[in-house]
Amino acid sequence: MKAKDIMNCFFEECCTTDHVGYVKNMMIEKQSDFAIVVDREGRYKGVLYARSIVNTSIEGKTCHEIMSEVRAIGEEQALEHINDDYKSFIPVINRMGYPVGIITLEEMFNLWRTEKKEPVFQRKTPNNRTAKYTIDDIIGNSHIVMSLKESILSAARVRSTVLILGETGVGKELVAQAIANLSARRFKPFVRINCAAIPENLLESELFGYEAGAYTGALKGGNQGKFEIADGGTIFLDEIGDMQLMMQAKILRVLQEREIEKIGGRYPIPVDVRVIAATHADLERMIENREFRQDLYYRLNVIPIHIPPLREHVEDIEPLFNHYINLYAEEMGLTAPNVERGVYEMLKAYHWPGNVRELKNLVEMLIASNSGRIAKGMLSSYFSDKLEYERQDENYLKLNSIEAEREMILKYLKMHDNNKNKVADVLGISRSTLYNKLKRYQIK
Structure with a gap:
């Protein structure tokens, strides 16, 4: 068994340059007796214990001056190789040096005490599939990718709803799974549903399930919905921008009340599900066009993560x-x-x-x-085909814009009884420009 299999992803964090007084107030507010210390790049440096703050004059001091340099272990490290150097917990880092969790000694003791070959948290049922990808599956060393990984780490430590934005093909589900795999829900179900791929009349039953006899063709014993299957874990609502307004209202209720209602059900069912939503659409523009609910947007956009192209x-x-x-x-x-x-x-x-x-x-x-x-020749063929398609698309748009302009001029000529002065005035162009367009479009 590896460190990542039992680590807890929830811990307080501070920077080496933070003033100790600030961290003291944070510990009091969070009721924590320690904080993980990182440098300005977010890499692990040590641990600041509350007892160090109590036993030291903190006037003008930074975390770096009084932190303890506790050795962290890698998340892939086998637990049987851990020695007895640790006092109350073990910091866990990933291969890039970022802190991703802690292992308390109580958890270690409980693990050693059990004689079961397979811990309870690893059991799976056909409907209980955990997230497949981790943060290490996100490849790249650019500032953009490193910043994205920092956002993933921050999102994994809390339970709030996440909204992932980005163009098609940037890897929105990969990010969602990485968040789930770093969170406290990583051993619970990760359930994905593509809101754009399921017809509107079937989406409700897919999400919330139905009772026996709810409608013609319903299964004899009813059926669980995705939210019920994801109970205790994470549900990923992909392409939520394509969801119809009626269904948006139902999702809003789930986020507000933490309960669902099956089709044909008599009572609401409480669910403990973290929602991660994603879309390539411009939701703010959709709100202006009354295509997306503003209240749902605010509920989803608690932790926004933008993936650059x-x-x-x-x-x-x-x-x-x-x-x-x-x-x-x-x-x-x-x-x-x-x-x-x-x-x-x-x-x-x-x-x-x-x-x-x-x-x-x-x-x-x-x-x-x-x-x-x-070889370069293999790529030349691929890229030339792509560029040819783009040229065709550009020509198509150009032809369509020309046709649209011609139709608009014909429409206003008919509306104003061929009064060209009036048409030029309505279109906001000069009379000579209108005559040039009439000649170009062969309008008599």
Whole structure:
């Protein structure tokens, strides 16, 4: 068993440069007798105990001056290798040095005392699937990716609702699963539902379930909904921007009351579920257009996390490309191919409208068709096809805008009995400009 299997992700944190008086007040407010100390980059440095504050004059001192340099263990470290150097708890860090949890000695004692081969928290039922991906599956070393990981760590420590925003293909579900896997709910179900993929008339039963006989075709014993399956864990509402207003109201009630009502049910059922929602849509614009409820937006947007598109951190393309090369080569039982010089420059010059998902699909295609190396010519064909599609799209938009303008001029000419002075005035253009457009569009 590893440290990450029993660690607790909830702990107080302070910075080496924080004044001790500030941390003292925080400990009193949070009723905590210690705080994990990190540097300005968020990496683990030590522990500040409350007893150190009590036994020391704190006038003008920072946390770095009176903290204890307690050795942290890696989250992947096996528990049988832990020695007896620790007093009350063991700090746990990930491979980048960020604190991700603590293990209390009481938890260690309870673990050693039990003789069960499989701890209770690891039991799974067919409907109890935990999150698959972790924060280490987010590849990249850019400032953008490191900042994203810090946001994930912060979100994992609390129980509040999270709203993940970003273009299609940036990895919103990956972030959601990373949050769930770092949280106190990591051994509980992680349930995903794509709000855009399920018809409106079926979405309610999928989310909340139904009782026996609730409608024609209902299963004899009724059915659990996703919220009930996720009880104690996390539910990921993907593409919530595509959810209809009526269903938005029902989700709002779940967030407010922490209970659901099955279709055909007589009584509400309490649920303990953390909600993580995601969308590529501009929810604020949708609120203005009355397409999304403002009150639901406020309920969801407690912890907003924005994932930038790949074109904004092109320095991560090379490690991502190499990661997927090794991944797919291993899956296909092939030797990872060599990458020809100049390939990475071509990858970075492309703007990746499909983001990481498009890059991942490209690598899979290259691995499946490669002969030992990935050459620039293989990419040239892919990128030229993409650019051709874009040119076609641009031409399509241009043609449609021209047709729309022609139809508008015809409409106003008819409305004002071919009075060209009036039409030019309504359109906000000069008479000569209108005549040029009439000639261009062959309007007599």
